[in-house]
Amino acid sequence: NAGVTQTPKFQVLKTGQSMTLQCAQDMNHNSMYWYRQDPGMGLRLIYYSASEGTTDKGEVPNGYNVSRLNKREFSLRLESAAPSQTSVYFCASIQRVYNEQFFGPGTRLTVL
Amino acid sequence: GENVEQHPSTLSVQEGDSAVIKCTYSDSASNYFPWYKQELGKRPQLIIDIRSNVGEKKDQRIAVTLNKTAKHFSLHITETQPEDSAVYFCAAPLSTNKLIFGTGTLLAVQP
Numbered sequence: 001n002a003g004v005t006q007t008p009k010f011q012v013l014k015t016g017q018s019m020t021l022q023c024a025q026d027m028n029h030n031s032m033y034w035y036r037q038d039p040g041m042g043l044r045l046i047y048y049s050a051s052e053g054t055t056d057k058g059e060v061p062n063g064y065n066v067s068r069l070n071k072r073e074f075s076l077r078l079e080s081a082a083p084s085q086t087s088v089y090f091c092a093s094i095q096r097v098y099n100e101q102f103f104g105p106g107t108r109l110t111v112l
Numbered sequence: 113g114e115n116v117e118q119h120p121s122t123l124s125v126q127e128g129d130s131a132v133i134k135c136t137y138s139d140s141a142s143n144y145f146p147w148y149k150q151e152l153g154k155r156p157q158l159i160i161d162i163r164s165n166v167g168e169k170k171d172q173r174i175a176v177t178l179n180k181t182a183k184h185f186s187l188h189i190t191e192t193q194p195e196d197s198a199v200y201f202c203a204a205p206l207s208t209n210k211l212i213f214g215t216g217t218l219l220a221v222q223p
Contacts, residue, residue: 031209031210033210035213040121040215040216041215042118042201042213042214042215042216043156043201043213043216044213045210045212048209048210050209050210056209058210059212090155090156097144097205097207097208097209097210097211098143098144098163098205100146100158100161101146101148101158101211103155103156103157104155105154105155106155
């Protein structure tokens with residue numbers, strides 16, 4: 001089992017550019033999440049998908065969109081990147097909220 | 113809104129000493145409290161969790177205690193070692209579908 005995988009690992013964008021972060025899990029988990037991690041701010045939830053076919057906003061959804069492509073894949077899109085979106089992005093998945101949440105390796109994004 | 117407060121934000125201890133990290137939560141309906149450890153440059157990983165029908169849980173040098181009346185829970189690490197140096201996050205459920213995380217504690221164990 002690969003667990004949770006993310007691509008790319010690193011990315012540098014210019015302000016206004018767009019990109020999609022990819023995430024996949026092979027544990028047959030129902031729920032998937034996108035977090036951003038900034039120094040001193042912990043892990044803040046951007047969007048989540050409780051089950052295939054559903055998506056919901058988290059704490060900091062502005063500037064992002066998501067797609068739950070199927071049960072395995074959950075992508076995060078930045079339509080017009082801003083320097084404030086410079087961060088480390090983690091994807092995670094879970095079978096139920098009272099079980100372990102598995103994180104991907106992270107994507108380090110810099111917006112110039 | 114619902115939140116989880118975590119203290120301290122940084123903690124430095126001597127090797128062999130104990131470390132305690134505390135979290136408070138606001139949703140009285142919360143009943144599951146995990147702790148995650150994140151080593152430098154790596155992903156967060158679950159190290160221990162506790163459910164509301166239990167007051168304390170231990171796993172070797174790590175223990176978590178829960179006080180539901182006061183709405184706080186704590187992580188205790190005894191006989192700290194350099195490899196315990198990391199960022200630790202507490203979390204609590206915010207609805208049946210998601211967790212809310214504390215802001216993290218950077219633990220430095222000095223040899």
